[in-house]
Amino acid sequence: AQKVTQAQTEISVVEKEDVTLDCVYETRDTTYYLFWYKQPPSGELVFLIRRNSFDEQNEISGRYSWNFQKSTSSFNFTITASQVVDSAVYFCALSEATQGAQKLVFGQGTRLTINP
Amino acid sequence: EAQVTQNPRYLITVTGKKLTVTCSQNMNHEYMSWYRQDPGLGLRQIYYSMNVEVTDKGDVPEGYKVSRKEKRNFPLILESPSPNQTSLYFCASSLSLSRQGALFSPLHFGNGTRLTVT
Numbered sequence: 628a629q630k631v632t633q634a635q636t637e638i639s640v641v642e643k644e645d646v647t648l649d650c651v652y653e654t655r656d657t658t659y660y661l662f663w664y665k666q667p668p669s670g671e672l673v674f675l676i677r678r679n680s681f682d683e684q685n686e687i688s689g690r691y692s693w694n695f696q697k698s699t700s701s702f703n704f705t706i707t708a709s710q711v712v713d714s715a716v717y718f719c720a721l722s723e724a725t726q727g728a729q730k731l732v733f734g735q736g737t738r739l740t741i742n743p
Numbered sequence: 744e745a746q747v748t749q750n751p752r753y754l755i756t757v758t759g760k761k762l763t764v765t766c767s768q769n770m771n772h773e774y775m776s777w778y779r780q781d782p783g784l785g786l787r788q789i790y791y792s793m794n795v796e797v798t799d800k801g802d803v804p805e806g807y808k809v810s811r812k813e814k815r816n817f818p819l820i821l822e823s824p825s826p827n828q829t830s831l832y833f834c835a836s837s838l839s840l841s842r843q844g845a846l847f848s849p850l851h852f853g854n855g856t857r858l859t860v861t
Contacts (some may be wrong), residue, residue, distance in 0.1 A: 629787075647800040660845060672833060672852040722804060729844055730776065730801060731794065734787035 630654065633734035637671060640709055641742050646648045648704045648737045650719030656680075660722040661695065665714040678702060709741045722723050745770045749834050749853035756824055757861055761764065764856050765818045765852075766834030774837040775817040776801070776850070786833065792817055806836040824860040832856045 632651045640646050652661065663675040676686060678695050686693045690707045706713050716738045720731040746783040747768045756762055759776060768775065778793035778801075788801030792811040806828055808820040817836075 633785075636783075641758040651841070656845070658845060660847060662849060669832045671854050672850075674849040675853075677849055720786075729774065729791060729799075729840060730788040730848050731786075733778075733787070734825060735783055 630704075630732045631734035633717075634736050635737045636687055636735070637738045637740070639740040639742060643708050644650045645705060645707050646709050646739065646741075648706075648717050648719075648739065650702045650704065650734060652700050652702065652719070652721045654700075654715055654721060654723045656723040658724065662720040662722070663693065663702075663704050664717045664718045664720065664733075666718065666736070672718070673722055706739075711743055713739060714741045715739060745837050745851070747834055747851050747853040749832075750857050751856060752854065754855050755859045755861065757782070758825055759823050762821050762824060762858075764821075764832060764834075764858070766817045766819065766853060767815050768817075768834075768851070769815065770836060770838070770851065771814065772836035772838055773814070774846070775811065776835045776837075777807070777817070778833045778835065779803065780833060780855075781830050782812040787861050789819070789832075791832050824858075827835065828858065829860050830858060832858060 659680045661678045665673045683695050692705045694703045716736045718736045719734045722731050740743045750765045760762045773794045773860040778786040787803050789807050790809040792798045798809050833855050834853040837850050838848040
């Protein structure tokens with residue numbers, strides 16, 4: 628079963644629009660960590676945020692905000708007033724301790740295109 | 744500058760010709776890992792290492808080998824590459840694990856190695 632699902636394969640919006648990238652995860656652990664990474668066209672992976680399972684406070688960082696809801700197992704990412712530089716592939720990832728596997732489990736990624 | 748360095752960035756090879764992708768980190772991280780990225784599949788873990796001389800299989804280890812003789816280096820070895828190993832490969836390192844054994848600190852990724860096997 629897919630542990631991290633990013634149902635939106637591709638999103639295209641016009642600059643200055645707000646856009647939300649969905650992430651749904653699956654885990655039986657009570658302690659786990661959720662991450663978002665950005666992969667711009669240059670290809671590197673850039674860490675954006677980490678959230679632990681005991682902290683459901685939403686977070687805002689400039690134009691970026693994250694909505695963590697344990698009740699729906701979701702960790703959605705919103706970009707406000709999008710800019711062309713936000714164009715990238717965005718990955719949501721889960722870290723859990725099930726069976727001692729030390730890894731991040733990544734979603735399939737969402738390709739976001741911001742058009743001028 | 745703190746970084747994870749992979750080499751080469753691009754590699755084209757033929758089926759069966761052994762190759763090594765090097766990975767080195769200068770952050771004194773104990774945890775290192777290799778991932779491959781394929782369209783529609785996201786990133787999948789190949790192998791990981793908790794410390795020197797300690798390595799374990801990830802989700803897709805077939806056809807790959809690794810070694811961790813030194814803390815800073817974690818090379819990925821393809822003894823007999825095949826076309827289905829054509830992919831984008833990332834090395835990563837991390838500072839620590841949580842008490843429960845889950846990966847706690849963010850992964851620091853190298854810039855990737857695009858491998859094509861013909």
